[in-house]
Amino acid sequence: MFEFKILPRLSETDGVGHIHNTILPVWFEEARRDLFKIFNPELSLESWNLILRKYEIEFINQISHDKLVSIRTSIDKIGGKSIIVYQEAFQDIRLVASARTVLVYFDYSKGSPAEIPELIRKDLYQHLHSESTS
Amino acid sequence: MFEFKILPRLSETDGVGHIHNTILPVWFEEARRDLFKIFNPELSLESWNLILRKYEIEFINQISHDKLVSIRTSIDKIGGKSIIVYQEAFQDIRLVASARTVLVYFDYSKGSPAEIPELIRKDLYQHLHSESTS
Amino acid sequence: MFEFKILPRLSETDGVGHIHNTILPVWFEEARRDLFKIFNPELSLESWNLILRKYEIEFINQISHDKLVSIRTSIDKIGGKSIIVYQEAFQDIRLVASARTVLVYFDYSKGSPAEIPELIRKDLYQHLHSESTS
Amino acid sequence: MFEFKILPRLSETDGVGHIHNTILPVWFEEARRDLFKIFNPELSLESWNLILRKYEIEFINQISHDKLVSIRTSIDKIGGKSIIVYQEAFQDIRLVASARTVLVYFDYSKGSPAEIPELIRKDLYQHLHSESTS
Numbered sequence: 303m304f305e306f307k308i309l310p311r312l313s314e315t316d317g318v319g320h321i322h323n324t325i326l327p328v329w330f331e332e333a334r335r336d337l338f339k340i341f342n343p344e345l346s347l348e349s350w351n352l353i354l355r356k357y358e359i360e361f362i363n364q365i366s367h368d369k370l371v372s373i374r375t376s377i378d379k380i381g382g383k384s385i386i387v388y389q390e391a392f393q394d395i396r397l398v399a400s401a402r403t404v405l406v407y408f409d410y411s412k413g414s415p416a417e418i419p420e421l422i423r424k425d426l427y428q429h430l431h432s433e434s435t436s
Numbered sequence: 437m438f439e440f441k442i443l444p445r446l447s448e449t450d451g452v453g454h455i456h457n458t459i460l461p462v463w464f465e466e467a468r469r470d471l472f473k474i475f476n477p478e479l480s481l482e483s484w485n486l487i488l489r490k491y492e493i494e495f496i497n498q499i500s501h502d503k504l505v506s507i508r509t510s511i512d513k514i515g516g517k518s519i520i521v522y523q524e525a526f527q528d529i530r531l532v533a534s535a536r537t538v539l540v541y542f543d544y545s546k547g548s549p550a551e552i553p554e555l556i557r558k559d560l561y562q563h564l565h566s567e568s569t570s
Numbered sequence: 571m572f573e574f575k576i577l578p579r580l581s582e583t584d585g586v587g588h589i590h591n592t593i594l595p596v597w598f599e600e601a602r603r604d605l606f607k608i609f610n611p612e613l614s615l616e617s618w619n620l621i622l623r624k625y626e627i628e629f630i631n632q633i634s635h636d637k638l639v640s641i642r643t644s645i646d647k648i649g650g651k652s653i654i655v656y657q658e659a660f661q662d663i664r665l666v667a668s669a670r671t672v673l674v675y676f677d678y679s680k681g682s683p684a685e686i687p688e689l690i691r692k693d694l695y696q697h698l699h700s701e702s703t704s
Numbered sequence: 705m706f707e708f709k710i711l712p713r714l715s716e717t718d719g720v721g722h723i724h725n726t727i728l729p730v731w732f733e734e735a736r737r738d739l740f741k742i743f744n745p746e747l748s749l750e751s752w753n754l755i756l757r758k759y760e761i762e763f764i765n766q767i768s769h770d771k772l773v774s775i776r777t778s779i780d781k782i783g784g785k786s787i788i789v790y791q792e793a794f795q796d797i798r799l800v801a802s803a804r805t806v807l808v809y810f811d812y813s814k815g816s817p818a819e820i821p822e823l824i825r826k827d828l829y830q831h832l833h834s835e836s837t838s
Contacts, residue, residue: 311730311733311734312733312734312737312747313590313592313730313733313734315584315749316583316584318749319749322581323461323465323488323491324458324461324462324465324581327457327458327461328458328713328715331457331458331713331714331715332713332714335714344770345714345769345770347717347720347721347769353495354457354495355494355495356492356493356494356495357457357492357493358490358491358492358493359490359491359492360489360490361487361488361489361490367747367749368746368747445596445599445600446599446600446603446613447596447599447600447724447726449615449718450717450718452615453615456715458715462579462581465579465580465581466579466580466581469580478636479580479635479636481583481586481587481635501613501615502612502613591729591733591756591759592726592729592730592733595725595726595729596726599725599726621763622725622763623762623763624760624761624762624763625725625760625761626758626759626760626761627758627759627760628757628758629755629756629757629758
């Protein structure tokens with residue numbers, strides 16, 4: 303599991319101090335940085351090898367502007383050419399949102415999905431969501 | 437069905453001319469404007485009566501920066517206190533993305549979900565996705 | 571002079587219905603599209619030839635979320651390797667914001683500013699702010 | 705002087721790894737948080753007492769996506785009802801951008817600018833840019 307902390311920005315806040323729903327995909331993406339590094343250690347844009355196929359975000363509690371948000375990222379499922387990432391965002395100890403994202407391993411030179419290499423796969427297994435391994 | 441056209445912004449475009457995945461929730465929200473007006477004819481923020489509970493977005497084809505995107509919005513399901521909205525984004529004639537969004541009718545004065553009034557419900561039925569009515 | 575109309579987005583609005591200050595650079599950039607086409611008719615990112623060196627934005631009146639904003643773009647000054655663009659944003663007939671932007675003509679292959687070609691210069695003169703020509 | 709560190713987001717990056725010009729106002733605003741707290745210790749939106757009147761941003765060097773940006777904030781001038789804030793953004797040891805922002809102390813209940821109270825003024829003086837005090 304990866305943990306990432308984010309401080310809501312003033313420009314992401316509406317007048318009553320809540321975070322707009324369109325901001326969450328940005329935060330969840332930031333929280334996947336360490337996961338991206340398994341695929342691309344330098345986060346080099348030239349050798350980017352993932353495509354986002356789908357995300358699903360649930361808004362569970364209002365997010366206020368004045369407190370850190372902590373996002374936990376784990377892997378739900380490792381397929382041949384894709385993975386499903388599961389993330390939960392907490393403020394204080396309250397779960398405020400969750401996300402499920404499908405990322406496809408992609409060979410940009412061929413323009414098509416590719417098998418996730420064994421070395422990467424090994425690293426990914428260490429972040430597999432505990433409930434999924436049982 | 438509602439139709440809404442949007443021109444991708446230069447600031448939404450990466451260096452190879454594609455639209456970033458975090459932009460789609462913004463576009464789909466804009467495309468729900470006419471739907472919001474059924475609930476709130478003036479789009480008055482003081483009398484806002486909807487809460488976004490969940491969205492699910494699929495990225496089907498790359499979106500380029502130089503052509504209009506046309507978004508079609510219809511209703512998939514009308515429940516007692518919530519609706520499911522279905523949207524498709526097209527560029528030229530290609531489907532580039534789709535979204536399914538759960539909106540809850542909300543009484544902010546009581547802080548709880550509420551039954552969708554009959555008058556609003558009638559209007560909503562006119563935008564029910566055709567396949568869903570069969 | 572170029573004119574560009576923009577409808578404020580729901581996600582750009584704070585809870586009291588005003589537009590956040592960080593959104594204006596995005597709008598003013600969109601309103602420079604026709605000007606960009608003088609330099610780059612297809613708005614092709616591969617042959618982009620301008621660099622933004624500076625902008626200065628004044629916030630004159632509150633911008634509300636529910637009405638079209640009309641942005642007028644003209645050129646204040648045409649230098650050897652750069653231009654100064656002047657823009658005014660109106661809502662109804664009220665001036666709500668203005669911007670002055672310095673754009674440098676740039677040869678990305680050499681990595682340095684370059685002289686604006688005569689053909690482009692001719693086109694630019696037609697959009698020179700009237701007061702500046704007197 | 706206040707110092708604030710920010711990690712560029714993946715969604716703020718174009719395909720060649722540079723940060724888009726429209727992002728800088730967002731970062732500079734975040735870096736003014738500690739300054740805002742002098743006016744409004746809890747950053748409470750209900751008792752917000754500043755209005756942004758103008759900003760001017762210079763883009764000095766390209767900002768890359770993979771390194772922390774450090775923003776230094778000081779005060780250039782303290783007027784009766786307004787202040788001028790000066791900010792510099794560094795990546796590694798390179799100055800990449802600077803901003804000058806005019807903030808007006810504002811009494812929202814009266815809808816007009818107001819004199820900055822003596823207590824706030826005293827705090828502000830401690831962050832006055834050194835060159836300005838000579």
